[in-house]
Amino acid sequence: MTGTPAPFTAGDYEARMRRAADAAADAGLDGVLVAPGPDLVWLTGYRPVETERLTVLVLRPGQDPVLVVPTLEAPDAAAAAPTLALRDWTDGKDPYEATGALLAGSGRFGVSDNTWALHLLGLQKRLPDTRYVALTEALPMLRGVKDAAELDRLAAAGAAADATYEEIRKVPFAGRRETDVAADVAALLRQFGHSQVDFTIVASGPNGANPHHEAGDRVIERGDMVVLDFGGLKHGYGSDTSRTVHVGEPDDEERAVHDIVREAQEAGFRAVRPGAACQDVDRAARAVITEAGYGEYFIHRTGHGIGVTTHEPPYMIEGEELPLVPGMCFSVEPGIYLPGRFGVRIEDIVTVTEDGGRRLNTTSRELVIVD
The missing domain is CATH 3.40.350.10 (Creatinase/prolidase N-terminal domain)
Structure with missing residues (x-):
């Protein structure tokens, strides 16, 4: 659109x-x-x-x-x-x-x-x-299934968030406070058409182990993993995406953890299809992380619905047996959070199609190196 x-x-x-x-x-x-x-x-x-x-x-x-x-x-x-x-x-x-x-x-x-x-x-x-x-x-699905006009708005919001990520990865990270980078993110979201910015998580180093860390005064250092999670409203509909970047070259464990989360996110996405239960998405993503030995460090649900708000039903969580139907939109966002060290999260908004799922966020899910 x-x-x-x-x-x-x-x-x-x-x-x-x-x-x-x-x-x-x-x-x-x-x-x-x-x-x-x-x-x-x-x-x-x-x-x-x-x-x-x-x-x-x-x-x-x-x-x-x-x-x-x-x-x-x-x-x-x-x-x-x-x-x-x-x-x-x-x-x-x-x-x-x-x-x-x-x-x-x-x-x-x-x-x-x-x-x-x-x-x-x-x-x-x-x-x-x-x-x-x-x-x-x-009535959990009162707003849960989107029509074509709503899907267009969600896609436009997702594209604006993607454009924001492509630009933010070009700015300096090392030596700046988390709040400085968060302000850049907010400005970019508005530049790309958001009328409302709801959150700009910039969680560097050990702060990344807190999934809802608020950007603070910590100065980002070389060697930090940085979780970026941001979104808001464009044309009245929400965006929400997460990517994890690294300041300078990562070590082997950081690369390995990021790869596990990327594989888990892919598994969650592939589980999206009409008739599957919401919990199937969570199970698919969680199984990858558990099998890799990090299950205790995945401490939240795999996803939430999105529409005129950034969090709404349906929820991708164990025990939610609601079947997926075309037009549902929700996040797929597994993560690993290692207390006192770093965290990794990768998130796309996905919509259910007639034969599977479609991502509304298309930026690279590979580990990106920033300055």
């Missing part, structure tokens, strides 16, 4: 809301309540400020969607989602009364994961006969 994609239409959002309501009925729910956050953006295109004032989308099977919104925010909501029915409430009034009238006083409802406890407890107090379940539990 080149240029800026066409925006999603009102018809796109209406179809998503119908799909969510139908999925709720299939799951035995009486409806879905969606607070501000990624689910609301995906369903309606509306991105309100998250405050103590209640905003919630109510989706019920066989009924028109309704957005409960503070009166002072109603104009913005109407502009962002002009076909959506609004029920507004004013300061000093009980927002849970307005919402309760839409829930008929009882039933079992799915609730978006990032709903504030303040609001959920308010609804429970107002409507003691209602019950609630997290959407990740009740």
Whole structure:
């Protein structure tokens, strides 16, 4: 995809809301309540400020969607989602009364994961006969299978992350702080079209043994292995890629560990196919690392879904038997982390195709030497 994609239409959002309501009925729910956050953006295109004032989308099977919104925010909501029915409430009034009238006083409802406890407890107090379940539990694949337009956006975000990696490997590493390189990464992501930078992990030497190390003031030295993991949003969809580079020539063990992780990442990718279980991807990657004697040093799941957020279902982890279907997108990112010494991680975003998988990150997975 080149240029800026066409925006999603009102018809796109209406179809998503119908799909969510139908999925709720299939799951035995009486409806879905969606607070501000990624689910609301995906369903309606509306991105309100998250405050103590209640905003919630109510989706019920066989009924028109309704957005409960503070009166002072109603104009913005109407502009962002002009076909959506609004029920507004004013300061000093009980927002849970307005919402309760839409829930008929009882039933079992799915609730978006990032709903504030303040609001959920308010609804429970107002409507003691209602019950609630997290959407990740009740409808884990609500956003999990992407359509062609979403896949185009994810591919564009992946290409921008790849371009960032190709440029960052050209900059000096030795003698600079991790935060300096992280700032370069963030600037490159924005240069290549990201509107939002979510994370820029630069983990050098022993810091690389911490998978979620925040870039700090450590000065990168010659002889360091450096884990690079970065991503954000472009056209509203996420990127997330990891590569591990070495400052100067690596020793034999560093090369060997990197090769093991590269082979594990390849094995995980090759396990991607329709009908395979999510856990099969994890098992394939983990088996390579375990057989090489480093199993105890692979300390996280092999992958996570990605879309309008960088972490969402499905998850590639033992025990997750959800079958892969075309359109799912997720990371494949095995790693080895040797405490006090170094770490290695290699990550691509992969989408399930009709006959296997396709990488959305295509930069070299070989160990790259940087200055």
